[in-house]
Amino acid sequence: MSDKQPFLTDIKTLRERARKHIEQGAVTEGYNADRGQVIELLNAALATEIVCTLRYKRHYYMADGLNASIAAAEFLEHAQQEQQHADWLAERIVQLGGAPNFSPEGLQSRSHAEYVEGETLKDMVREDLIAERIAIDSYREIASYLGDKDPTTRRIMEEILAQEEEHADDMAAILEAL
Numbered sequence: 733m734s735d736k737q738p739f740l741t742d743i744k745t746l747r748e749r750a751r752k753h754i755e756q757g758a759v760t761e762g763y764n765a766d767r768g769q770v771i772e773l774l775n776a777a778l779a780t781e782i783v784c785t786l787r788y789k790r791h792y793y794m795a796d797g798l799n800a801s802i803a804a805a806e807f808l809e810h811a812q813q814e815q816q817h818a819d820w821l822a823e824r825i826v827q828l829g830g831a832p833n834f835s836p837e838g839l840q841s842r843s844h845a846e847y848v849e850g851e852t853l854k855d856m857v858r859e860d861l862i863a864e865r866i867a868i869d870s871y872r873e874i875a876s877y878l879g880d881k882d883p884t885t886r887r888i889m890e891e892i893l894a895q896e897e898e899h900a901d902d903m904a905a906i907l908e909a910l
């Protein structure tokens with residue numbers, strides 16, 4: 733390597749490396765993260781998203797009483813976004829050569845956030861806010877663990893994290909109004 737490219741791998745080495753292990757698809761030799769560990773973290777996030785989707789769906793259908801229509805609209809929108817997050821995670825797991833775990837068995841224990849049905853509308857909103865806050869902390873940790881080792885996965889986690897922060901903000905606003 734010449735002194736003029738202190739940070740970049742030279743093109744010849746890059747090309748040679750890309751030709752090796754082509755069956756690994758998007759995972760190249762320059763991939764710096766612990767792939768098994770990343771897939772495990774993504775599967776935990778996937779379980780969290782599935783549980784959150786199910787909880788918001790339950791709350792959407794059970795929302796009742798005064799002020800319920802605004803909350804219900806938010807529950808439905810969040811359910812759809814959690815589903816989208818689950819899809820992004822599953823897609824990334826496959827890109828990394830892993831298998832997304834959609835098994836209902838053990839789903840609750842793989843998930844970071846909990847499935848709490850809640851009796852009243854206020855209970856539901858409070859439980860959703862708690863679940864969002866759990867997801868926010870866990871996703872922030874995952875993103876910082878990934879750092880520069882896997883920037884693509886980190887970006888996906890950061891994108892999801894930003895939406896969870898919006899969700900938490902929405903739930904906090906509704907809770908205050910109830």
Ligand SMILES: [Fe+2]
Nearest residue numbers: 781813814817
């Ligand atoms: Fe989510």
Ligand SMILES: [Fe+2]
Nearest residue numbers: 864895896899
């Ligand atoms: Fe969320």
